[in-house]
Amino acid sequence: MAAVVGDTCEGSDDVDVGQALPQTVAPVLASQSPCQACGACCAHSAEWPRFTLEDDADVARLPAALVDEKHWRMLSVADRCAALAGEVGVATSCTVYENRPVVCRDCQPGDDACTMAREGRGMAPLPPAIEPAMT
Numbered sequence: 717m718a719a720v721v722g723d724t725c726e727g728s729d730d731v732d733v734g735q736a737l738p739q740t741v742a743p744v745l746a747s748q749s750p751c752q753a754c755g756a757c758c759a760h761s762a763e764w765p766r767f768t769l770e771d772d773a774d775v776a777r778l779p780a781a782l783v784d785e786k787h788w789r790m791l792s793v794a795d796r797c798a799a800l801a802g803e804v805g806v807a808t809s810c811t812v813y814e815n816r817p818v819v820c821r822d823c824q825p826g827d828d829a830c831t832m833a834r835e836g837r838g839m840a841p842l843p844p845a846i847e848p849a850m851t
């Protein structure tokens with residue numbers, strides 16, 4: 717669910733990416749979720765995360781600069797969700813955590829999607845369901 721970089725996706729040509737991209741991330745503590753030292757699933761594809769069960773009100777709670785409304789998903793920059801802060805595999809956080817998409821809430825450390833995303837970034841798989849997703 718919750719982590720890394722490429723081209724501006726279609727339908728976002730008018731977005732000021734320099735303003736949209738988060739610039740900072742809190743240091744990772746050993747007691748925190750493994751997601752905070754990962755972020756692989758947030759930088760897995762230019763087409764992810766998509767909105768699924770969200771309605772207009774849900775999407776309106778997200779910063780407009782981070783939404784690709786045309787494709788009904790989060791804006792992606794270089795295959796990385798624009799809401800992702802930090803460096804994948806080092807220290808990451810979701811800057812819209814409280815309002816993150818349903819698919820992000822569903823992705824859990826150690827599940828199949830997590831394993832695929834981490835393998836794509838050369839990271840070892842995690843054991844299933846050891847901690848809640850990125851906080």
Ligand code: SF4
Binds near residue numbers: 718
């Ligand atoms: S540990 Fe898994 S769920 Fe958490 S950010 Fe990494 S890939 Fe996503």
Ligand code: SF4
Binds near residue numbers: 790
């Ligand atoms: S909205 Fe947050 S949790 Fe979902 S992909 Fe983007 S950074 Fe990750």
